[in-house]
Amino acid sequence: MLSHEETKILCETNAGTPMGELFRRFWIPVLISEELPEPDCTPVATKILGEDLLAFRDTNGKVGLVSAYCAHRHAKLFWGRNEECGLRCTYHGWKYDVNGNCVDMPNELAENEFKDKVKIQSYPTKEAGACIWAYMGPKELEPAEIPYLEWARVPDSHVQVTKRLQENNWAQATEGGIDSSHISYLHNSDLDNITPSTADKSPVMQIALRDFGFIEAGRRVQPDGKHYWRIRPVMAPSFMMIPSSDKPDRNIGGHVWIPIDDTHCWAYTMTWNATRPLTQEERDKNLEGYGIHCEVDKNATRWDLNISSAWSPIRNLDNNYMIDRAVQKTGTFTGIKGIGEQDCSIQESMGGMSPRWEEHLGTSDRGIILFRKMVMGLARDLMEGNEPELAHAPEKFKVRSTGFTIDADADWIAEAEKHMVSTV
Numbered sequence: 001m002l003s004h005e006e007t008k009i010l011c012e013t014n015a016g017t018p019m020g021e022l023f024r025r026f027w028i029p030v031l032i033s034e035e036l037p038e039p040d041c042t043p044v045a046t047k048i049l050g051e052d053l054l055a056f057r058d059t060n061g062k063v064g065l066v067s068a069y070c071a072h073r074h075a076k077l078f079w080g081r082n083e084e085c086g087l088r089c090t091y092h093g094w095k096y097d098v099n100g101n102c103v104d105m106p107n108e109l110a111e112n113e114f115k116d117k118v119k120i121q122s123y124p125t126k127e128a129g130a131c132i133w134a135y136m137g138p139k140e141l142e143p144a145e146i147p148y149l150e151w152a153r154v155p156d157s158h159v160q161v162t163k164r165l166q167e168n169n170w171a172q173a174t175e176g177g178i179d180s181s182h183i184s185y186l187h188n189s190d191l192d193n194i195t196p197s198t199a200d201k202s203p204v205m206q207i208a209l210r211d212f213g214f215i216e217a218g219r220r221v222q223p224d225g226k227h228y229w230r231i232r233p234v235m236a237p238s239f240m241m242i243p244s245s246d247k248p249d250r251n252i253g254g255h256v257w258i259p260i261d262d263t264h265c266w267a268y269t270m271t272w273n274a275t276r277p278l279t280q281e282e283r284d285k286n287l288e289g290y291g292i293h294c295e296v297d298k299n300a301t302r303w304d305l306n307i308s309s310a311w312s313p314i315r316n317l318d319n320n321y322m323i324d325r326a327v328q329k330t331g332t333f334t335g336i337k338g339i340g341e342q343d344c345s346i347q348e349s350m351g352g353m354s355p356r357w358e359e360h361l362g363t364s365d366r367g368i369i370l371f372r373k374m375v376m377g378l379a380r381d382l383m384e385g386n387e388p389e390l391a392h393a394p395e396k397f398k399v400r401s402t403g404f405t406i407d408a409d410a411d412w413i414a415e416a417e418k419h420m421v422s423t424v
Ligand code: FES
Pocket: 070, 071, 072, 073, 074, 075, 089, 090, 091, 092, 093, 094
């Protein structure tokens, strides 16, 4: 349980808030690279950490992430012309480069040199893991590298990233991703048969602190007495990997949740394989909402949030997530198709920013409690002038999730460590 004040510290991420400043110390994904597919393509209006931004790929292929608004009279640059290494406002023709510099001001006399005094906000970007990343913090504190997350280091052929706009705060979504016990319920897709995840519906949660954050381990006793362990690395500020298997060539899934504003977030979902390219069939299935990916309308606009392509889930609150009550009676626990959609239905139902002061947390919520402690501790430290070391230690993110079944008396930590070594 958190107080009103603590909930605000956890959830609010506009500039100047403790958590907002913490996010502004890390490189974070802000778009999927395919959203800007080629030089001089259509720009994307987006919102990150409460800031209205415009992303565009210039003639040389460089990505700019700049203020969504023209410095002249606040017109939206989204309607602009992306041409000759800059984005030109269609109101009076002012033009900006990827660094936010005004490089042309055709409606003013050149001898006034007014354009040299005008600049809009811009943030540095990098591309990795099929994503465009940005650093939105103080220039002098910019980390040299993005985190060495496995999915961000494999070739683009080995990774697929999708995202969805979620109608709730980033921390609520992250807590949903950390919460291991819900998979026996919310994601039970076969009421008639027992799976390793549903054999034991009262999993025991174990936590192990690590220098990237912590691992949450869910233990489920199987009918033969063995223990099925699901091992989930959780990294500040909001990176997580879904428990996978112990096969070296396994596909692995993960998420990162990026605040849009205090009551909306981007839920990024990635699938990768460290040893081989993903097949076209795997990619097509993910786009159809397979596994942890959501089926979305990439081009849906959300101008109420100043977002030009919202990746809105097809099954959403407006259509009751297309819940099938007959299926809910006999087939699946929810009657809602898709793991991501099941998560949305519940996480969005908790409100834009769920009232943590009304909760009753149990032992199954240990991971959530620790997550809050971790990020709120980092945010408070930062407010006291202590910068997060993790932001400058990208190698600490080199880890992968796992999952395995072992004898009841076997050492789960030792087994987990064997399979959590990142090979890229
Ligand atoms: S408002 Fe953009 S050039 Fe005038």
